[in-house]
Amino acid sequence: MDVRQLAEKLNAEVLCEGDMSREVTGCYIGDLLSWVMSRAQEGDAWLTVMGNINSIGVAVLADVACIVLTEGAALDADALNRAVQNGVNILRVEDNSYITAIAVAGSI
Amino acid sequence: MEVIQLHYDVNANDFTCAGEASGKLKRELKRLGFEPDVVRRTAIAVYEAEINMVIHADGGAIDASISPECITVVLKDRGPGIPDVSLAMREGYSTAPENVRNLGFGAGMGLPNIKKYSDKVDIDTVIGEGTTITLRINTAPAEN
Ligand SMILES: Nc1ncnc2c1ncn2[C@@H]1O[C@H](COP(=O)(O)OP(=O)(O)OP(=O)(O)O)[C@@H](O)[C@H]1O
Ligand SMILES: [Mg+2]
Numbered sequence: 001m002d003v004r005q006l007a008e009k010l011n012a013e014v015l016c017e018g019d020m021s022r023e024v025t026g027c028y029i030g031d032l033l034s035w036v037m038s039r040a041q042e043g044d045a046w047l048t049v050m051g052n053i054n055s056i057g058v059a060v061l062a063d064v065a066c067i068v069l070t071e072g073a074a075l076d077a078d079a080l081n082r083a084v085q086n087g088v089n090i091l092r093v094e095d096n097s098y099i100t101a102i103a104v105a106g107s108i
Numbered sequence: 109m110e111v112i113q114l115h116y117d118v119n120a121n122d123f124t125c126a127g128e129a130s131g132k133l134k135r136e137l138k139r140l141g142f143e144p145d146v147v148r149r150t151a152i153a154v155y156e157a158e159i160n161m162v163i164h165a166d167g168g169a170i171d172a173s174i175s176p177e178c179i180t181v182v183l184k185d186r187g188p189g190i191p192d193v194s195l196a197m198r199e200g201y202s203t204a205p206e207n208v209r210n211l212g213f214g215a216g217m218g219l220p221n222i223k224k225y226s227d228k229v230d231i232d233t234v235i236g237e238g239t240t241i242t243l244r245i246n247t248a249p250a251e252n
Contacts, residue, residue, distance in 0.1 A: 033159075034217035037152055038224070042144075050212045054159075057127025061134060061151045078124055086131075 001107050003066045003089045006045060009107050010093050010100060012068065015075050018087030022065045027104045029097045033058050040064055045104050047097040051075035056082040066090065068104075070097045109140075112174040118158055118185075120167030123211065129170050130155035133181075140174065142247060149225040150179050150245045156218035157183045157241050163208050164188070165239060178227075179245045189235040197223065 001009070004020040014020075025043035030036045031050045040046055042063040048055060051073050059067050066089035069075060075083075075090065083090055093100055114136065116129035134151040142150075154170070161168045165187020172181045190196045197219050204214030223229050226243040233239040 031212055032215040032217070033212040034156065034215045034221055037155060038217065038221045042148075052211050053124055054126060054211055054213070057131065057155070060131055061127060061155050063148075082124075 003045075003091075006066070006104065006107060007091050010068070010091065010095075010103055012091035012093045014090070015069070015092050016080060016083040016088060016090040018083075018089045020089060022089065024065045024104070024108055026108070027101055028064070029101055037062055047100055047104075049073040049097075051079055053079045053082050055079060056086060056088055059083075059088050060086050068093060068100060070095060070100050109176050112136075112140075114172045114174070116170040116172075118161045118167045118170060120165070121162060122167070123162065126159055126162045127155055130158050133170075133172055137174070137179070142179075146179070146245060146247050150181070153222045153225045153229075153243050153245070154181050154183070156221050157181075157243070159213065160218055161185045161187070163204060163213060168238070176247065178247055180242065181244075182240060182242050184238065184240045186238040189237060189239055190231070190233045191235060193231050193233060 002021045006024050007014050024045050026041050028040040028044045029047040031048050037058050040062045044064045045066055045068050046064040047068045047070050051069050056079050069092040072094045137147045165185035168185030170183050199220045200216040202214045202216035227246045228244040230242040
């Protein structure tokens with residue numbers, strides 16, 4: 001399933017649209033960037049509450065399919081700018097990462 | 109392919125640019141057609157070293173030389189140096205201040221990641237003068 005379909009499935013708010021047709025092939029949950037950097041796989045939906053500019057850098061380098069901000073976490077203005085520049089897909093949901101991951105797991 | 113040399117400057121304490129040099133290098137390696145695994149390993153290692161320059165030192169410079177056999181990246185800063193390198197290499201060891209931890213850094217996984225994803229790492233550090241990290245990623249599997 002692609003990012004657009006995931007957004008619908010999660011009933012997520014789309015904060016930034018890059019290539020929404022990217023396939024979601026897995027899921028990684030984490031807020032400590034060095035862990036995410038080395039453990040998240042290409043094509044993952046990355047579930048986090050970190051909405052700062054460094055998250056965007058990590059998303060680009062780790063080449064995740066999208067960031068999913070959980071628990072309604074905030075996205076900083078400069079992070080959004082960077083995401084737009086780099087075409088990073090960012091979704092936001094009110095559910096926590098556990099509930100969201102279950103929904104992701106049921107769809108990929 | 110001849111050896112390609114690339115240079116990037118890293119600004120001190122500028123999180124708005126942090127990760128930019130490693131991002132650019134990654135795009136360049138992709139464009140040159142290196143294996144995804146080589147691109148990924150290089151990007152992770154250089155990202156971690158770049159972020160360390162921003163957080164722990166006063167910025168610095170990155171020089172990459174790219175040949176078909178290997179990618180060598182030299183990251184040089186004029187920061188405070190690392191008093192105990194083997195301690196700093198330990199998973200979980202971090203001196204990152206609170207404000208930086210709030211941004212998601214400070215897991216103490218940066219240097220271990222650099223070691224894990226590079227084929228060779230050399231850390232040359234002098235207290236009060238700075239740190240130079242040289243890392244190498246082999247692009248082809250070693251021949252027996
Ligand atoms: N370039 C550097 N100059 C001075 N000290 C450094 C440098 N790089 C690393 N260090 C020291 O080594 C420690 C461990 O570095 P490492 O990258 O593993 O973890 P971290 O940067 O603290 O956290 P993380 O990388 O997980 O966000 C740092 O906390 C710091 O004390
Ligand atoms: Mg680090």
